[in-house]
Amino acid sequence: MKKTLIAAGFAILLSPLANAADYVLDIKGAHAFVNFKIKHLGYSWLTGRFNDFDGKFSYDPSNPSASQITVNIETKSIDSNHAERDKHLRGKDFLNVSKFPNSSFVSTKIEDLGNDKLKVMGNFTLHGVTKPIVIDAVKIGEGDDPWGGYRAGFSGTTRIALADYGITYNLGPASTHVDLELHIEGIKQ
Amino acid sequence: MIKNTTISYGWLSISMHWLSALAVIGLFAVGFWMVDLNYYSEWYRTAPHYHKSIGILLALLTLFRLVWKLTQPTPRSLGKPLEKKSAKFAHGLIYLLMFSLFTSGYLISTADGRGIDVFNWFTVPGLGELFPEQEDLAGQIHEWIAYSLIGLAILHAFAALKHHVIDKDNTLKRMIKPIEEK
Numbered sequence: 001m002k003k004t005l006i007a008a009g010f011a012i013l014l015s016p017l018a019n020a021a022d023y024v025l026d027i028k029g030a031h032a033f034v035n036f037k038i039k040h041l042g043y044s045w046l047t048g049r050f051n052d053f054d055g056k057f058s059y060d061p062s063n064p065s066a067s068q069i070t071v072n073i074e075t076k077s078i079d080s081n082h083a084e085r086d087k088h089l090r091g092k093d094f095l096n097v098s099k100f101p102n103s104s105f106v107s108t109k110i111e112d113l114g115n116d117k118l119k120v121m122g123n124f125t126l127h128g129v130t131k132p133i134v135i136d137a138v139k140i141g142e143g144d145d146p147w148g149g150y151r152a153g154f155s156g157t158t159r160i161a162l163a164d165y166g167i168t169y170n171l172g173p174a175s176t177h178v179d180l181e182l183h184i185e186g187i188k189q
Numbered sequence: 190m191i192k193n194t195t196i197s198y199g200w201l202s203i204s205m206h207w208l209s210a211l212a213v214i215g216l217f218a219v220g221f222w223m224v225d226l227n228y229y230s231e232w233y234r235t236a237p238h239y240h241k242s243i244g245i246l247l248a249l250l251t252l253f254r255l256v257w258k259l260t261q262p263t264p265r266s267l268g269k270p271l272e273k274k275s276a277k278f279a280h281g282l283i284y285l286l287m288f289s290l291f292t293s294g295y296l297i298s299t300a301d302g303r304g305i306d307v308f309n310w311f312t313v314p315g316l317g318e319l320f321p322e323q324e325d326l327a328g329q330i331h332e333w334i335a336y337s338l339i340g341l342a343i344l345h346a347f348a349a350l351k352h353h354v355i356d357k358d359n360t361l362k363r364m365i366k367p368i369e370e371k
Contacts, residue, residue: 076325087325
């Protein structure tokens with residue numbers, strides 16, 4: 001009995017999650033952004049974002065590879081600063097938001113590359129298709145905020161092929177991939 | 190004979206009626222076709238531009254048409270009492286559907302505050318987002334009302350043909366050319 005307790009105690013101590021703090025994305029204060037960009041005709045970048053999403057992560061500065069992150073995105077909140085285009089993007093040619101209202105990213109493994117750089121592997125769901133992706137992330141900073149809380153923030157980028165997610169509307173040969181950019185700030189719980 | 194009488198429509202009512210018919214059918218056909226245009230189609234930008242421009246002009250024409258209708262004598266309707274009643278109801282409904290189409294179409298294109306360019310002659314200013322998911326809701330309503338209006342227009346055409354062929358009265362004739370009072 002004693003041995004089991006000690007073993008359990010060690011297990012808790014050794015568990016990498018033991019020192020990891022849980023953070024919730026600062027959605028209320030809008031200190032988190034899910035942005036995208038795609039080439040227009042190959043001549044310029046078109047940028048936009050998703051306005052409604054939430055997420056949380058756990059992060060332990062002494063053991064970054066034990067971190068975990070989940071982000072859920074409401075696809076209908078896509079905003080490219082043009083109502084008619086957004087309507088088209090929500091429709092069947094692209095996101096089909098009435099059928100696929102949610103998109104999500106759930107990390108499965110995080111590699112610490114040093115110098116605050118992280119390789120975040122996980123499953124990304126979009127348009128009803130789930131595929132593994134890798135997000136190149138970097139910690140921007142962490143510390144006390146002026147209002148008694150503690151915050152940590154990261155940036156991450158990845159590139160997905162629209163066809164991988166069953167979105168095959170022809171935007172031209174230069175516009176087959178979308179760059180996703182995540183700029184997030186979490187408030188320690 | 191520009192003006193209406195109690196037995197016939199005048200030239201102004203007749204021209205506005207057929208111009209509207211042409212515009213409604215054209216707008217429906219273009220609308221039906223343009224939503225599936227490929228991004229690289231040469232019409233991808235021009236077809237919606239023409240659709241919106243003609244739509245706004247038709248809205249203005251219909252406003253004037255309604256004022257004209259309300260200030261002019263209405264030719265006596267022909268047929269059985271129930272036919273007269275349903276004709277009046279259907280005509281009212283056609284106007285209602287048309288104005289719903291103008292409104293919903295306007296709400297799609299102006300949901301972000303952008304105005305609508307009418308043939309680059311002038312711009313109808315946008316009012317911005319008046320309710321959430323405006324462009325999507327207005328788009329769905331626009332589509333369904335368009336189908337309803339075309340359905341009603343077909344019924345309208347069959348009713349006119351019925352008057353012409355079966356009842357052999359002047360209902361259709363007086364919408365082609367004014368009938369002089371004797």
